[in-house]
Amino acid sequence: MNNGAPLLEARNLRKAFVVAGAAWEKSDRRAQAVDDVSLEVHRAETFGIVGESGCGKTTLARMLLRLVEPDAGEIRFDGDDWLAARGSDMRKIRRRMQMVFQDPMASLDPRMRVDAIVGEPLEIHEPELSRAQIRARVAETLDAVGLSSDTLRRYPHEFSGGQRQRIGIARALILRPELIIADEPVSALDVSIGAQVLELLGNLQRQFSLSLLLISHSVPVVAQLASRVAVMQAGKFVESGPTEQVLNAPAHPYTQSLLAAVPRLPV
Ligand SMILES: Nc1ncnc2c1ncn2[C@@H]1O[C@H](COP(=O)(O)OP(=O)(O)O)[C@@H](O)[C@H]1O
Numbered sequence: 584m585n586n587g588a589p590l591l592e593a594r595n596l597r598k599a600f601v602v603a604g605a606a607w608e609k610s611d612r613r614a615q616a617v618d619d620v621s622l623e624v625h626r627a628e629t630f631g632i633v634g635e636s637g638c639g640k641t642t643l644a645r646m647l648l649r650l651v652e653p654d655a656g657e658i659r660f661d662g663d664d665w666l667a668a669r670g671s672d673m674r675k676i677r678r679r680m681q682m683v684f685q686d687p688m689a690s691l692d693p694r695m696r697v698d699a700i701v702g703e704p705l706e707i708h709e710p711e712l713s714r715a716q717i718r719a720r721v722a723e724t725l726d727a728v729g730l731s732s733d734t735l736r737r738y739p740h741e742f743s744g745g746q747r748q749r750i751g752i753a754r755a756l757i758l759r760p761e762l763i764i765a766d767e768p769v770s771a772l773d774v775s776i777g778a779q780v781l782e783l784l785g786n787l788q789r790q791f792s793l794s795l796l797l798i799s800h801s802v803p804v805v806a807q808l809a810s811r812v813a814v815m816q817a818g819k820f821v822e823s824g825p826t827e828q829v830l831n832a833p834a835h836p837y838t839q840s841l842l843a844a845v846p847r848l849p850v
């Protein structure tokens with residue numbers, strides 16, 4: 584492990600999708616979803632990406648996790664060439680980065696009970712563990728996300744949206760990853776419930792010295808946790824820096840317009 588280097592480092596990432604052209608167009612068009620994005624996520628920091636719907640945030644996140652292959656660019660994880668990793672090297676890196684999704688109902692198998700949902704990654708990645716060891720890790724992880732052990736034998740539909748997101752976070756956390764990528768983790772939740780889930784993510788980030796990549800279309804969401812932030816527009820990072828600086832003295836007109844849309848609390 585190299586402590587000075589970023590945990591995750593991406594250089595000049597690009598991804599275009601082919602969009603079917605309209606009937607009168609000669610050929611299909613390519614839409615540039617991610618256009619020359621570079622970023623660094625350091626150990627134990629929360630890095631935020633904010634930008635409106637369709638600007639390429641999810642595509643970027645999926646490339647960082649290698650769920651989508653970039654057209655161009657480099658990604659290093661803990662100094663290793665992540666895009667070149669194959670086989671067991673790929674599996675070893677993959678378990679060190681986990682994702683929390685927007686819609687916990689869609690990402691949790693409705694036929695599985697909570698103990699199976701949360702324990703499944705361990706069964707896959709640590710097959711040498713006994714049933715009792717897995718049960719203990721599941722209980723410990725549920726406790727870390729604020730769920731009691733009487734949730735173990737219940738199904739996802741029996742929970743509220745906020746509790747379901749906690750189950751999704753437990754599933755991401757159980758392998759003790761170094762990086763969690765949370766893509767719109769609270770946009771399906773009421774504001775007050777979302778604030779509690781964000782507070783949980785912040786507490787877990789500190790407790791486990793996690794690196795957290797927090798992605799949202801909402802400036803206040805990113806501002807609640809991120810120490811550095813990048814503003815994304817039409818596939819590009821138009822501005823990035825310490826959150827305070829970017830939000831208090833936005834240099835780019837797009838950042839200024841995002842901030843102008845944020846309702847202010849009465850003073
Ligand atoms: N699998 C795909 N096929 C075609 N176009 C896609 C695909 N995924 C995303 N896009 C397009 O790429 C752009 C960025 O989408 P996305 O990364 O989901 O943005 P965001 O997460 O910021 O809302 C959008 O124009 C979207 O329609």
Ligand SMILES: [Mg+2]
Nearest residue numbers: 640641766767
């Ligand atoms: Mg998205």
